[in-house]
Amino acid sequence: MPDRVTVILDEAEGSTADVLADRLRRAGMQVEQVLDEIGMIIGTVPREHRAKVSALPGVAGIEDETTFQPPPPDEAQ
Structure with a gap:
């Protein structure tokens, strides 16, 4: 099962988010969102x-998506 991740753009490398998104796709990532203004790309890999x-x-780092699951209503008391 693929992991949902956020890829952080390494601005010092000089690539744009769109260029990095193309590299990520060729490397096997399914790109869902390109957030150029904040230097992040969201998808699954x-x-x-x-x-x-x-x-x-162009990749400065990869962070796993953090999800929170509230307890069922009968256990929330």
Whole structure:
């Protein structure tokens, strides 16, 4: 199952978010959102492709999506 992640753009590398998004797609990531103004790209990446995605020029880091699941209503008391 692919991991939902946020890729952080390395601005020092000089690439734009659109250029990095193309690299990510070629490396196996399904890009869902390109947030150029804040330097982030959101999508899913299969675990077997994660190391390749992390090593791409222009990637400063990858963060896993954090989700919170509230308890069922009968356990919330």
